[in-house]
Amino acid sequence: MSTVTAVPLQPVRRRVLVYLWLGIALAVIVAIALAWQAPRDQVAVALAGIRNGDASIQQASNGLLYKVLKPGTGDAHPTDADVTLVNYTGKLLDGTTFDASQQPTPMPVKGVVPGFSEALKLMTKGAKYRFWIKPSLAYGDKAVGPIPAHSVLVFDLELLDWKSEAEIRQMQQIQQMMQQQGGAPGGGAPGGGAPGGAVPPQGIQ
Secondary structure, three states: OOOOOOOOOOOOOHHHHHHHHHHHHHHHHHHHHHHHHHHHHHHHHHHHHHHOOOOOOEEOOOOOEEEEEEOOEOOOOOOOOEEEEEEEEEEOOOOOEEEEOOOOEEEEHHHOOHHHHHHHHHOOEOOEEEEEEOHHHOOOOOOEOOEOOOOOEEEEEEEEEEEEHHHHHHHHHHHHHHHHHHOOOOOOOOOOOOHHHOOOOOOOO
16 A cells, blocks of 8 residues: 655745735726726827817816807707707717717707707707717716717707797697597598697607
8 A cells, every 4th residue: 555645835824815815806906997997098088189279169067078060049048847859960989870860859858868968958049069978978888779888979969949848748738639629520620630730749758
């Protein structure tokens, strides 16, 4: 029967193990911080490049960049309680179009990302602006459809008009009443609806 002689390992001191784990944890934290900071630095550089040499580009207090392409009329601005009617085109910084309205589109001011909401509230009726919305005012570190994470969104936005949500609900109620009356014998216009086909924007609750 053979005998195997085992050479025992020297015990590692507990203090050395603690330092080892602390070092590993620190390295992981640094790696995460660098991975998180890199996109932020890239965004900051991109936004600085946009403003460079173009004095017509302004910056709101929250960092939203905008340029007036066409001034509007009057002094009134939409509020969080309003639904706007807009034309828009949304692009990435590389020029890729990710969305565009095919016709005037209703947009609730409080129902969109913060940067878009802020943009609407800066405008007056008939105005056309270009906005650069940084990730923290849009989708942040989340990818949404064709929009990658950490994306700056570029919008050409035209504000056609707006109404309060209360006004739109009232218009819808009137439209429904007219449709009901139109269905009765001898009542209202053929097929119901408002005279001349005027109806409030569809899809607004």
